[in-house]
Amino acid sequence: MGLRLSGKGQQSHRMVIFLAIFILMMLFFLYCSNNSNNVTYIPFHVVINHPLKTTDLKKWAGKDGYVAVYGNKSMTLRYHTCALVTSSSHVLGSRAGEEIDRTECVIRMNDAPTLGYEADVGNRTSLRVVAHSSVFRVVRRPNELLQHTDSNPVIIFWGPPNKIGKDAKGTLYRLIQRVSMAYSNLSCFSIAPGKMRKFDGLFRRETGRDRQKSHSWLSTGWFTMVIAIEICDSIKVYGMVPPNHCVRKPGSKKMPYHYYKPRGPDECLTYLQNESGRKGNHHRFITEKQVFARWAKQYNITFIHPKW
Structure with a gap:
């Protein structure tokens, strides 16, 4: 009888310890969940104490990095002032359209439209940077995207050389070539493999960090910013949020990832999921x-709507 009670006592003791550990773990998870918006966010791939090397992006300029899709055109763009209009919903309500259209060069990305959004994003386009994944959306409605362009608009396509390279001769390349041939004033280029x-x-x-080993994809924003630095003396970026923007307090307003897709995914949710993936x-x-943010100190870059 004494041995049986001792066994029950040990079992009860183990149960109490298990419950205590379970309760502590639940409290810890609740605490982390409630405070996750207040911690300082450390970007996924910036190595702590990584010695920064100055990169002179101006030296990247030149026709060798860009291949004409049709004809023998050269990429010789050069501007004093540029407006880089992002696709973020933060541009909505900015009423920056007139200011953007007065800029010498207006740069847009992928299939971001102007029709219906002129008051906030303007309607001129000098240069459009398009990812290989957006080619179908762009060529499907070229008349809309080529409205109100400058007299000699330019589109730069980026992506794997085996998809959009001149030697690929695949579906994407043929689509790009067809658009380039249909609009004689339009200059289409793809980024050369060496430059990629x-x-x-x-x-x-x-x-x-190594991009491939870290399972990272460069965004169209990355390519567009580098190209803008190459060709522009001064850049105003419209709609891009600062790195710490998504460290938000509970109840913060959600913003669509794209200004032209109001029912699309939340911008910060998209950023955080990609950053931690x-x-x-x-x-x-x-x-x-x-x-x-570091490049802004090296080059003449200003961020507005929001300003930072």
């Missing part, structure tokens, strides 16, 4: 913005 490798090297130098390939939006 340089973009990978730039990411590694600026973040301390470990499996598969992800855009490291927050890390890229930290690099942009």
